[in-house]
Amino acid sequence: xxxxxxxxxxxxxxxxxxxxxxxxxxxxxxxxxxxxxxxxxxxxxxxxxxxxxxxxxxxxxxxxxxxxxxxxxxxxxxxxxxxxxxxxxxxxxxxxxxxxxxxxxxxxxxxxxxxxxxxxxxxxxxxxxxxxxxxxxxxxxxxxxxxxxxxxxxxxxxxxxxxxxxxxxxxxxxxxxxxxxxxxxxxxxxxxxxxxxxxxxxxxxxxxxxxxxxxxxxxxxxxxxxxxxxxxxxxxxxxxxxxxxxxxxxxxxxxxxxxxxxxxxxxxxxxxxxxxxxx
Amino acid sequence: xxxxxxxxxxxxxxxxxxxxxxxxxxxxxxxxxxxxxxxxxxxxxxxxxxxxxxxxxxxxxxxxxxxxxxxxxxxxxxxxxxxxxxxxxxxxxxxxxxxxxxxxxxxxxxxxxxxxxxxxxxxxxxxxxxxxxxxxxxxxxxxxxxxxxxxxxxxxxxxxxxxxxxxxxxxxxxxxxxxxxxxxxxxxxxxxxxxxxxxxxxxxxxxxxxxxxxxxxxxxxxxxxxxxxxxxxxxxxxxxxxxxxxxxxxxxxxxxxxxxxxxxxxxxxxxxxxxxxxxxxxxxxxxxxxxxxxxxxxxxxxxxxxxxxxxxxxxxxxxxxxxxxxxxxxxxxxxxxxxxxxxxxxxxxxxxxxxxxxxxxxxxxxxxxxxxxxxxxxxxxxxxxxxxxxxxxxxxxxxxxxxxxxxxxxxxxxxxxxxxxxxxxxxxxxxxxxxxxxxxxxxxxxxxxxxxxxxxxxxxxxxxxxxxxxxxxxxxxxxxxxxxxxxxxxxxxxxxxxxxxxxxxxxxxxxxxxxxxxxxxxxxxxxxxxxxxxxxxxxxxxxxxxxxxxxxxxxxxxxxxxxxxxxxxxxxxxxxxxx
Numbered sequence: 001x002x003x004x005x006x007x008x009x010x011x012x013x014x015x016x017x018x019x020x021x022x023x024x025x026x027x028x029x030x031x032x033x034x035x036x037x038x039x040x041x042x043x044x045x046x047x048x049x050x051x052x053x054x055x056x057x058x059x060x061x062x063x064x065x066x067x068x069x070x071x072x073x074x075x076x077x078x079x080x081x082x083x084x085x086x087x088x089x090x091x092x093x094x095x096x097x098x099x100x101x102x103x104x105x106x107x108x109x110x111x112x113x114x115x116x117x118x119x120x121x122x123x124x125x126x127x128x129x130x131x132x133x134x135x136x137x138x139x140x141x142x143x144x145x146x147x148x149x150x151x152x153x154x155x156x157x158x159x160x161x162x163x164x165x166x167x168x169x170x171x172x173x174x175x176x177x178x179x180x181x182x183x184x185x186x187x188x189x190x191x192x193x194x195x196x197x198x199x200x201x202x203x204x205x206x207x208x209x210x211x212x213x214x215x216x217x218x219x220x221x222x223x224x225x226x227x228x229x230x231x232x233x234x235x236x237x238x239x240x241x242x243x244x245x246x247x248x249x250x251x252x253x254x255x256x257x258x259x260x261x262x263x264x265x266x267x268x269x270x271x272x273x274x275x276x277x278x279x
Numbered sequence: 280x281x282x283x284x285x286x287x288x289x290x291x292x293x294x295x296x297x298x299x300x301x302x303x304x305x306x307x308x309x310x311x312x313x314x315x316x317x318x319x320x321x322x323x324x325x326x327x328x329x330x331x332x333x334x335x336x337x338x339x340x341x342x343x344x345x346x347x348x349x350x351x352x353x354x355x356x357x358x359x360x361x362x363x364x365x366x367x368x369x370x371x372x373x374x375x376x377x378x379x380x381x382x383x384x385x386x387x388x389x390x391x392x393x394x395x396x397x398x399x400x401x402x403x404x405x406x407x408x409x410x411x412x413x414x415x416x417x418x419x420x421x422x423x424x425x426x427x428x429x430x431x432x433x434x435x436x437x438x439x440x441x442x443x444x445x446x447x448x449x450x451x452x453x454x455x456x457x458x459x460x461x462x463x464x465x466x467x468x469x470x471x472x473x474x475x476x477x478x479x480x481x482x483x484x485x486x487x488x489x490x491x492x493x494x495x496x497x498x499x500x501x502x503x504x505x506x507x508x509x510x511x512x513x514x515x516x517x518x519x520x521x522x523x524x525x526x527x528x529x530x531x532x533x534x535x536x537x538x539x540x541x542x543x544x545x546x547x548x549x550x551x552x553x554x555x556x557x558x559x560x561x562x563x564x565x566x567x568x569x570x571x572x573x574x575x576x577x578x579x580x581x582x583x584x585x586x587x588x589x590x591x592x593x594x595x596x597x598x599x600x601x602x603x604x605x606x607x608x609x610x611x612x613x614x615x616x617x618x619x620x621x622x623x624x625x626x627x628x629x630x631x632x633x634x635x636x637x638x639x640x641x642x643x644x645x646x647x648x649x650x651x652x653x654x655x656x657x658x659x660x661x662x663x664x665x666x667x668x669x670x671x672x673x674x675x676x677x678x679x680x681x682x683x684x685x686x687x688x689x690x691x692x693x694x695x696x697x698x699x700x701x702x703x704x705x706x707x708x709x710x711x712x713x714x715x716x717x718x719x720x721x722x723x724x725x726x727x728x729x730x731x732x733x734x735x736x737x738x739x740x741x742x743x744x745x746x747x748x749x750x751x752x753x754x755x756x757x758x759x760x761x762x763x764x765x766x767x768x769x770x771x772x773x774x775x776x777x778x779x780x781x782x783x784x785x786x787x788x789x790x791x792x793x794x795x796x797x798x799x800x801x802x803x804x805x806x807x808x809x810x811x812x813x814x815x816x817x818x819x820x821x822x823x824x825x826x827x828x829x830x831x832x833x834x835x836x837x838x839x840x841x842x843x844x845x846x847x848x849x850x851x852x853x854x855x856x857x858x
Binding site: 033035036037039040041101103104105106107109113144145148149152159162171173174177178180181189190191194240241243244247248251252254255258259260262263265266267269270273274275276277278279 | 311312313322323324325326346347398401402403405406408409410411412414415418421422423424425426428429430433434437444445446447448449450462466469470471472473507508509510512513516517520522524525
């Protein structure tokens with residue numbers, strides 16, 4: 001059996017709870033036939049509005065619960081499961097509240113912000129389903145910083161190899177440096193390139209052979225070593241970029257999810273205020 | 280020739296160290312190779328990279344087909360003459376050309392800082408470049424910005440009177456569009472539901488039923504307000520409530536709400552009792568009308584006329600101008616708006632066929648369609664006129680009678696008249712009209728032998744044709760004009776008696792009209808036929824001007840405040856519920 005996740009927590013208990021609650025609410029909605037048509041101002045409308053508000057406040061409370069490390073009554077996994085499934089259910093509760101009437105106004109703005117929050121959350125869930133396996137730092141690999149240090153030290157090795165001022169032997173031939181110039185690169189970290197997965201490829205065999213054949217005999221061995229180092233550097237850079245990409249996707253949705261949820265709270269407050277102000 | 284190679288190094292602590300190498304040759308080799316005069320390192324430098332040629336007045340640099348080339352003032356060159364102050368770049372080295380006391384030289388500036396930069400800081404910088412967090416503001420900043428935008432545009436702005444539309448919870452009904460942006464017109468008080476006073480400022484309504492105001496007063500918790508039924512901000516859907524249950528919630532149980540009144544319980548259109556017609560009662564009865572169900576056995580049209588629909592609808596009847604086949608609307612003429620049927624009028628609907636000529640010796644002469652006294656006095660006057668004319672007392676007047684087609688010019692009949700015979704003629708003709716011919720044909724006539732002079736000796740019962748049989752409902756004939764009259768008023772062609780009431784019952788309506796959502800039927804609510812309360816014309820002093828309705832368009836609170844400060848703009852007594 002698959003490992004229990006926050007989605008499948010206790011055999012999807014929160015999914016089923018939300019599903020049946022939604023089902024019941026839909027049935028009540030369909031049976032309800034209020035004077036003047038279904039809208040947020042009927043008894044069912046007010047009730048569903050209250051339920052949706054309570055739901056939103058519960059979802060916001062997750063931010064507090066998450067940091068309550070000594071809370072023992074509930075598990076964070078259970079709360080996260082409720083957070084996700086209730087959030088998804090709210091997508092449907094609000095139209096039932098408003099009688100499916102939407103417009104260009106602060107009321108619909110609150111719904112749009114809620115949808116943005118929820119869908120960014122769903123996006124986050126999807127990222128969490130896939131990407132953790134790609135974050136090497138969580139799977140025994142180095143962190144970005146370690147990778148950067150490795151790139152830097154291997155670059156230093158390469159530089160040392162090219163340098164002739166070590167006192168040992170003659171300076172490297174121009175052909176050796178030309179080969180280095182062709183196959184090496186100065187790594188400029190770029191998030192944009194990482195997100196587009198523009199990772200350096202390993203050196204092609206043909207250019208390897210061409211370069212080696214241009215070297216004087218006495219430098220052939222160093223040339224082979226250099227190619228080894230260059231390939232290692234390319235691999236390290238690729239890994240760093242992959243790490244940056246995974247880390248970005250697994251976290252960036254939160255930068256939509258959290259601020260928009262606060263915007264939603266503001267819009268929700270204005271919505272409730274305005275409908276009762278102009279009752 | 281002398282040449283100076285000066286190296287200036289800036290230490291970490293900022294102090295400078297200068298080293299000088301003096302060369303005394305005219306060709307100076309720069310490169311990585313051991314034979315170089317100025318030894319440069321780095322992967323961008325060739326073994327033999329460039330050569331300086333030092334002259335007394337000139338200094339020239341030449342690229343020796345190097346790996347990465349030579350740049351002078353950022354221009355890639357092969358061979359060029361240098362001047363004081365020129366900047367020469369080879370690989371990672373930068374030289375500035377100097378000429379002091381007539382001696383050429385180059386100055387190389389090095390910075391230990393640059394070379395031995397904190398590796399830690401470099402790596403941190405690189406990690407930062409790969410972290411998206413360094414490109415966007417923090418959670419807190421984003422949250423605060425977004426919340427402020429929402430509050431600013433959708434709370435502060437509407438409160439100050441702009442962007443008030445963003446609070447509109449739904450489309451306003453078409454009739455109220457001109458006050459759409461002036462919330463205060465209806466929402467006069469914050470956090471209070473729209474009060475009737477705001478509705479009654481423009482609208483005046485009749486009561487629905489005499490019992491309703493009492494009911495409202497007795498049960499204030501019912502919270503009957505205009506807006507309980509008239510829902511705004513739902514487009515045109517809610518403003519005129521058509522829900523059956525709005526009526527049915529009282530009318531479905533009127534027997535318990537108003538016990539003893541005998542008002543029928545009507546929970547739905549389907550359960551509607553058979554229609555009841557208002558039958559006029561004889562003069563002196565307790566009520567002028569009595570409601571009788573269409574399926575009652577004692578149902579009868581009390582109209583005092585001898586009308587036979589069957590005969591009237593037979594083809595080829597003798598009309599004034601030849602044969603006619605009558606249609607319903609020949610007598611039952613629709614009103615101009617096609618909604619209703621005009622009252623039956625003798626001159627318009629009967630006289631074409633039913634002539635009131637009274638004396639065959641006087642063709643074309645008709646008595647007026649009036650009361651018996653009018654008829655008798657007319658007859659007397661006509662015969663007296665003839666008598667007088669015969670006597671020659673009165674000049675013969677030029678004939679103003681219309682010549683009837685097909686008849687010869689009327690001329691005075693050859694009758695011997697005398698004073699005594701005028702009265703006799705008048706009475707004889709009267710008797711003929713009222714007991715045998717014209718009047719008798721349609722009307723119920725009573726003989727009153729002791730009539731005085733100048734009075735008819737007959738009385739005609741007023742026909743009293745009811746104009747509206749079902750005054751509590753509205754029926755639009757025009758809306759049904761594609762359907763033949765007889766498809767609802769069935770058995771008209773079989774009706775021989777005036778007492779036959781030829782009105783359609785509810786089963787007839789059920790053919791097309793059903794409650795909502797029955798396939799193939801017209802959705803019909805109570806208000807399809809009944810109106811809850813008829814709008815009344817507003818009293819003149821309560822009316823407002825268009826200016827006053829529109830002047831506060833953009834406003835919200837200031838608007839409603841200024842409006843309530845104009846005391847007279849609130850109609851008197853508008854605070855109370857409709858009475």
